Amino acid sequence: MFKIFLMSTTESLSKSLDLTTTYLPIVMMIVVALIVAFGMLALSIFAGPKYPSKAKEYPFECGWLLDSKDTKRKHSIKFYMVAIMFLIFDLEIVFMYPWAITFRQIGLVSLVEMFIFLSILVVGYIYVWKKGILEWD
Amino acid sequence: MVELIIWTIIKILFILFFVTLPLAGVLTVVDRRESSMIQDRIGPNRANLSGDVWDLSKRWRFLGLLHLLADGIKMIFKEDYSIKSGNRWIHTFAPILAFFPGLVILSIIPFGGNVTVFGSSTNLQIASFDSGMLLAFAFSSIAVYGITLAGWSSNNKFSLLGGVRATSQMLSYEVVLGLTLMGIFMIYGTLELNTIVQGQQSLKVDGTPDLLFGFLPKWGIFLQPFAMLLYVAAATAETKRAPFDVPEAESELVSGFFTEYGSMKMGMFLFAEYAEVVIFSMIFTTLFLGGYHVPYLYDSGFILPFGWGSLSINPTLVGFIQMLTFLLKVIIVAWGHLVIRWTLPRFRYDQVLRLGWKMLLPLALANIIITAIVLSFI
Amino acid sequence: MIDNISTIHFLKEMLYLIPLLILVFSSMIILLVDVFAESSNKRYLAPLTSLFLIFSAISIFWLYKYIPKSGVKILYNMVYVDHFSLVISAMLIIAAIITVWISSDYLERYGIAIGEFYSLLLISLTGMILMVSTTNLFTMFVALELFSIPIYVLAGFFRVYGKSIESSIKYFISGSVASAIMLYGIALFYGVFGTVEFSEIERHIFNHYDSVAQIAKTEPLLILGTLLIMAGFLFKTAMIPFHMWTPDIYEGAPTTVTGFMGFAVKATSFAAFFRVVVSIFNTPSLVYSENGTISPSSWINVIYVLIIITLIVSNLIAMSQRNVKRMLAYSSISHAAYLMIAILTFSLSKTKDSYGSLLFYLLTYLFASIGAFAVLSIFEKNGSNSVTLENLNGASKRSPFLVASMLIFIFSMAGVPPFGGFFGKFYLLKSAFVDGSLSTLVLIAVITSVIGAFYYLRVLVFMFMKDVESDENIETLNVPFLGKLAIALSAIAVVYLGVFPNSLIQFMGETISNFFIK
Numbered sequence A: 001m002f003k004i005f006l007m008s009t010t011e012s013l014s015k016s017l018d019l020t021t022t023y024l025p026i027v028m029m030i031v032v033a034l035i036v037a038f039g040m041l042a043l044s045i046f047a048g049p050k051y052p053s054k055a056k057e058y059p060f061e062c063g064w065l066l067d068s069k070d071t072k073r074k075h076s077i078k079f080y081m082v083a084i085m086f087l088i089f090d091l092e093i094v095f096m097y098p099w100a101i102t103f104r105q106i107g108l109v110s111l112v113e114m115f116i117f118l119s120i121l122v123v124g125y126i127y128v129w130k131k132g133i134l135e136w137d
Numbered sequence B: 001m002v003e004l005i006i007w008t009i010i011k012i013l014f015i016l017f018f019v020t021l022p023l024a025g026v027l028t029v030v031d032r033r034e035s036s037m038i039q040d041r042i043g044p045n046r047a048n049l050s051g052d053v054w055d056l057s058k059r060w061r062f063l064g065l066l067h068l069l070a071d072g073i074k075m076i077f078k079e080d081y082s083i084k085s086g087n088r089w090i091h092t093f094a095p096i097l098a099f100f101p102g103l104v105i106l107s108i109i110p111f112g113g114n115v116t117v118f119g120s121s122t123n124l125q126i127a128s129f130d131s132g133m134l135l136a137f138a139f140s141s142i143a144v145y146g147i148t149l150a151g152w153s154s155n156n157k158f159s160l161l162g163g164v165r166a167t168s169q170m171l172s173y174e175v176v177l178g179l180t181l182m183g184i185f186m187i188y189g190t191l192e193l194n195t196i197v198q199g200q201q202s203l204k205v206d207g208t209p210d211l212l213f214g215f216l217p218k219w220g221i222f223l224q225p226f227a228m229l230l231y232v233a234a235a236t237a238e239t240k241r242a243p244f245d246v247p248e249a250e251s252e253l254v255s256g257f258f259t260e261y262g263s264m265k266m267g268m269f270l271f272a273e274y275a276e277v278v279i280f281s282m283i284f285t286t287l288f289l290g291g292y293h294v295p296y297l298y299d300s301g302f303i304l305p306f307g308w309g310s311l312s313i314n315p316t317l318v319g320f321i322q323m324l325t326f327l328l329k330v331i332i333v334a335w336g337h338l339v340i341r342w343t344l345p346r347f348r349y350d351q352v353l354r355l356g357w358k359m360l361l362p363l364a365l366a367n368i369i370i371t372a373i374v375l376s377f378i
Numbered sequence C: 001m002i003d004n005i006s007t008i009h010f011l012k013e014m015l016y017l018i019p020l021l022i023l024v025f026s027s028m029i030i031l032l033v034d035v036f037a038e039s040s041n042k043r044y045l046a047p048l049t050s051l052f053l054i055f056s057a058i059s060i061f062w063l064y065k066y067i068p069k070s071g072v073k074i075l076y077n078m079v080y081v082d083h084f085s086l087v088i089s090a091m092l093i094i095a096a097i098i099t100v101w102i103s104s105d106y107l108e109r110y111g112i113a114i115g116e117f118y119s120l121l122l123i124s125l126t127g128m129i130l131m132v133s134t135t136n137l138f139t140m141f142v143a144l145e146l147f148s149i150p151i152y153v154l155a156g157f158f159r160v161y162g163k164s165i166e167s168s169i170k171y172f173i174s175g176s177v178a179s180a181i182m183l184y185g186i187a188l189f190y191g192v193f194g195t196v197e198f199s200e201i202e203r204h205i206f207n208h209y210d211s212v213a214q215i216a217k218t219e220p221l222l223i224l225g226t227l228l229i230m231a232g233f234l235f236k237t238a239m240i241p242f243h244m245w246t247p248d249i250y251e252g253a254p255t256t257v258t259g260f261m262g263f264a265v266k267a268t269s270f271a272a273f274f275r276v277v278v279s280i281f282n283t284p285s286l287v288y289s290e291n292g293t294i295s296p297s298s299w300i301n302v303i304y305v306l307i308i309i310t311l312i313v314s315n316l317i318a319m320s321q322r323n324v325k326r327m328l329a330y331s332s333i334s335h336a337a338y339l340m341i342a343i344l345t346f347s348l349s350k351t352k353d354s355y356g357s358l359l360f361y362l363l364t365y366l367f368a369s370i371g372a373f374a375v376l377s378i379f380e381k382n383g384s385n386s387v388t389l390e391n392l393n394g395a396s397k398r399s400p401f402l403v404a405s406m407l408i409f410i411f412s413m414a415g416v417p418p419f420g421g422f423f424g425k426f427y428l429l430k431s432a433f434v435d436g437s438l439s440t441l442v443l444i445a446v447i448t449s450v451i452g453a454f455y456y457l458r459v460l461v462f463m464f465m466k467d468v469e470s471d472e473n474i475e476t477l478n479v480p481f482l483g484k485l486a487i488a489l490s491a492i493a494v495v496y497l498g499v500f501p502n503s504l505i506q507f508m509g510e511t512i513s514n515f516f517i518k
Helices: A003-047 A077-106 A108-130 B002-038 B066-076 B088-108 B132-153 B157-180 B182-188 B193-200 B225-238 B263-288 B315-343 B349-377 C004-016 C018-036 C039-066 C083-110 C115-132 C137-155 C162-193 C198-208 C212-218 C220-237 C245-252 C255-281 C299-319 C324-349 C357-379 C400-414 C420-434 C436-464 C481-499 C501-516
Strands: B114-117 B120-123 B301-303 B310-312 C072-074 C079-081
Touching (some): A003 B263, A077 A108, B088 B132, B114 B315, B132 B157, B132 B193, B132 B263, B193 B263, B225 B263, B225 B349, C018 C115, C039 C115, C083 C115, C083 C255, C137 C162, C220 C299, C220 C324, C245 C324, C299 C324, C357 C420, C357 C501, C400 C420, C420 C481
Antiparallel strands (some): B114 B120
8 A cells, every 4th residue: 555655755754853853842832832821811710709790791882782693793795805815815925935935046937937927916906906895985 | 852852941931931921011011101101191100019109209119010010910810701692612712822823933033143051052043944934924823813713702793893803904914914024035045034044144155244235234124125114014013003903993892802801811812912012023123133143243253344353252152142132122123113003093994904905015016026126137 | 147048948838838828818918908998898808808819729720830749748747738739729719719709799788797707718718728738637636626716607607697606606516526526536646656747657557557456456545546536527527427517507607608618618628538548547457457358347337337327317307308508408418428438439449440539529519519509698588597498489580590500500419410410429439339349338329319319309399380479579689790600600610510521530530649659
């Protein structure tokens, strides 16, 4: 099973030690950060007093709009548009990172290629702009 | 391996508990004092150790730092009630999602050069790997989940609106943030922050300093001044502080996505904001202000431009000077950030998004194109 | 800094991509023109689009003479341009031109924003051409998505009609699932071989395995991967267990879009599947068992059974359809079965006779199918977005031209002798019959095509023999110029293919035989 795949994994086994030294500190940092965050949460849960009352269960809304079911309603389409725009542009940016860091080694070809890429992006941007997606009035 | 783990623990403890969290705490007090000075009022001055409220001369106020302690104690001993109507589990864990990603970003920031203690040498950077800055972007976008879920699970219209506003604002500015830094990555050819710092002030192969126009160090601020301005704007919006604080605009949304939070849970949101300010300052320092470098100070000592001479210094001493320089730069940038907060009025929400999508985004794209053209023809 | 050699190399590679580049940039230009143009000027978008398409077609003819017969691999082997891909590309572009010509008036009648339509059509066409010109599984998958997603949007282009939206969503969801299944198959191939290049996969299979039984024993995931990739293609080509999306989507989508996707999606998928079959699936160890007979667990048997089911079921269901678009959907499913016979014949017999039949059948199907949908788009009642048989009552009095063309298209699809479709079926079944193992299949195909003639001819019955009950429908239809041109050219092409098939089928056969130039 996976004969050829296995061959490549044995090759990369020697690199795994390197991977550990690279990523172990990050893992440790995540653990410490989580401990700090959970610690702060636990402090407030265990140290504070408890005086439950009916009034505290309601949403804090200055006495009006107590209908709590009303919050799961539709939002303006604009918010969804921003989310879609974010997806598109963020993906484009992800494609640009490898280009950016190897730019000085590859040279003019990569410049031309990225201009093609960017021109497509800019056309989409102009289209979105003219269609009024970026208007918030 | 053991050496690595010990060093990592030391570095984490240092950067987290001796730099970031204290600095963020101090910033909460500085923020209040600074606002009072800017607005020509006295500001918080009651917390003191002597217990004497009325006689000014008898108060031991320690520059007002006791307010930090008082705030913390107050937050901890407030009642922690959880809402019944919303989603309680998400409501409880949202502050953690908002708080911890910022701290993880600390692991890629180089806060000093190479130091040698007891014969063991290490870089003052917790984790060094090629994707460097991508980790920062990745974890800062996890923080968006914390905000969104906090607003959504509160079952409160103000919270929800604040959460949705925060989400679309942070998403919008994340795009700009990624684009503005592209120029820096192109110039230094890496995403790894320590390499970027070293690229900002290095020696050429023949041992002479690599300087711009013969005297300027190759810091990001000199090579990418335009990107610097864009980055400051985008990063300020990303930390959701004034003038971009629409998600928690007090006069519109009570306090936005954390309206339904109390005690330390609310404290975590507030504290996360100041921690983000510190982290923003660190990344800004690293990318644009030469990181831990002192101008003209290299590993072996000072080498002045124009052949004005040189001065050799013990490398260990250089290491500690660089670390202190880094902290000093971070404090100055953070202070500047607070000044921005208290001198600019809040944008309207449509203005915030218009600024992001219609001005900063095309400018950032233009910056990339110009940088690319310049880089390929010099 | 400036590296001249790599720049020149890069530009040279771009030369082979000119048809694609024209399409990509024209789609962007049309998007921009649409955004900036005043609404009164938007009717010039269709001529502009067809102009770009004609440029692209010209560049394809030029490339056909320019490239060597063995084809060229460019962009680090990601794209492979050869005569086969160019022929299919030319067919796709012709389909797009006809679609644009009909759509111009059709969209105006419905009052739909038109710039995006052409732009999406061109993007989709780009993906299709990319899909047929690659020998790399990843590029193929990306191209598959690139042409599918604009089609999903186009299917839902009539936003005000529930059926259009429904068809778009249905197509999107089922299509995404099919793509995901195919991607999983690709992932298994990549997992087993560590490469996605057709030739390398073939080399690996050839070197490591002897028979299907051995593969099933040592590398069962390879069999699974084969089936999953095949399932993805079977979905796109709408073979029967994967056909459920077809009628609903053909009915709900705007009629001109239906015409385009009825041909183009099918042609692209068959061309790409043909490449996969030729390069990977046809490797003897994936087909034969140790003693040289076809292994019972080979993919060939799966296709064989599916063709029989498809032929019978699609023709039977089509008989009961009152909605002409749904009927044509089932008819397109049965055409898929015929095309699959061509592929099966090719991989089993390898006599030179079978070479041209796939491409020739596609060519006849192109004109007949798009032409039929074009006629329907004009007969369509405003606001309903579908055509029932009753809508065609008395059509011969309303527009003799349309009915005459429809007669040609219908006869061609039914396989009535003097038209192109007959010779498509004839060559296809002849080459399948010459190879003895498929004679049962040929028999079933002949019988079912006789069944098929019933529902095809019923359309003509309604057009010619039934009269309208009320007077309101009696007014003559005026056919717009571009639409008339498109329909007339399609009809002429169908007749031409029926009268002079020999030179073309020889040409198609030569195109396919280029596969074996190493």
